[in-house]
Amino acid sequence: MTSAATASTSSRLPDRRTAVVTGAGGPAGIGRVTAQVLAESGWAVALVDINADGLSAVEAELRGAGHEDLLAVTADIASESSVNEAFDRIDGALPPVVGLVNLAGIACPTPLHECDLKEFERVMAVNVTGSFLMLRAAAARMIPQGVGRIVNTSSITAFDGGGTFSKGVYATAKAAVIGMCRGGARELGPFGITVNVLAPGPIDTEIMGGRLTDERKASMSEGIPLGRVGQPEEIAATVAFLLSDGGGYLNGSTIQIDGGKHMH
Numbered sequence: 001m002t003s004a005a006t007a008s009t010s011s012r013l014p015d016r017r018t019a020v021v022t023g024a025g026g027p028a029g030i031g032r033v034t035a036q037v038l039a040e041s042g043w044a045v046a047l048v049d050i051n052a053d054g055l056s057a058v059e060a061e062l063r064g065a066g067h068e069d070l071l072a073v074t075a076d077i078a079s080e081s082s083v084n085e086a087f088d089r090i091d092g093a094l095p096p097v098v099g100l101v102n103l104a105g106i107a108c109p110t111p112l113h114e115c116d117l118k119e120f121e122r123v124m125a126v127n128v129t130g131s132f133l134m135l136r137a138a139a140a141r142m143i144p145q146g147v148g149r150i151v152n153t154s155s156i157t158a159f160d161g162g163g164t165f166s167k168g169v170y171a172t173a174k175a176a177v178i179g180m181c182r183g184g185a186r187e188l189g190p191f192g193i194t195v196n197v198l199a200p201g202p203i204d205t206e207i208m209g210g211r212l213t214d215e216r217k218a219s220m221s222e223g224i225p226l227g228r229v230g231q232p233e234e235i236a237a238t239v240a241f242l243l244s245d246g247g248g249y250l251n252g253s254t255i256q257i258d259g260g261k262h263m264h
């Protein structure tokens with residue numbers, strides 16, 4: 001069994017390193033921009049998404065921008081076999097996995113009392129089980145290296161019990177992701193691996209049922225001191241910091257990126 005790290009100094013990130021980014025195949029998603037920013041920061045990037053066409057488009061875009069150390073893997077993060085196959089392919093094609101950014105997720109506008117079990121279980125499967133399966137597979141690769149960075153994605157909906165689009169089912173799943181982050185931070189910290197979780201407010205993507213109209217953006221901006229929804233680039237920049245050497249002492253944090261809507 002691998003023993004936990006006892007170093008008194010930080011574990012530096014290796015020069016040759018791979019970040020696995022799930023949810024990278026959304027045409028207007030946070031994952032697409034995050035993959036781009038990490039590639040620009042010197043990471044080899046494994047792009048993972050259930051949407052094969054979207055993934056191909058993002059891969060072509062990144063290759064067109066000159067990024068060579070890439071692998072696009074179509075996978076369902078809610079499936080154990082799919083996750084294991086994805087990591088086998090990544091292990092065979094790219095440098096060691098040191099980063100995991102779990103952005104794949106699905107929203108759910110159905111209130112708890114109207115949700116059938118199948119829908120409830122799918123929301124949990126993608127947002128919670130998927131984050132767990134990816135964390136477990138990534139941690140198995142990071143532990144022998146004594147260094148790793150894991151970023152999962154919750155939502156301010158987890159604090160509010162629901163938002164303008166998603167309701168209590170999604171809030172349940174995203175609250176679980178915060179618990180997973182804290183457990184992971186405790187359990188993997190001794191191995192030099194940090195686990196943090198993002199809690200974005202409304203971001204201008206297609207997860208809420210298509211591109212946001214200006215009218216919808218305006219109504220979603222109510223109560224936000226900055227008076228606007230966020231952009232995927234503003235999430236990607238935070239991820240890039242968490243996956244930098246300078247981000248090495250942040251662990252177990254829930255990072256709200258919501259224009260100041262929640263202050264506590």
Ligand SMILES: NC(=O)c1ccc[n+]([C@@H]2O[C@H](COP(=O)([O-])OP(=O)(O)OC[C@H]3O[C@@H](n4cnc5c(N)ncnc54)[C@H](O)[C@@H]3O)[C@@H](O)[C@H]2O)c1
Pocket residue numbers: 022023024025026027028029030031048049050051054075076077078102103104105106107126130153154155156199200201202203204205206207
């Ligand atoms: N956009 C927002 O307002 C907002 C706010 C808070 C949190 N979030 C969270 O941020 C993350 C990214 O969301 P986004 O806004 O970029 O959404 P998006 O819909 O653009 O991207 C999500 C991606 O996840 C992929 N995906 C869905 N199920 C999958 C599965 N089983 N396996 C692999 N991939 C799967 C989708 O194909 C899609 O490309 C999500 O976890 C979301 O819950 C988003």
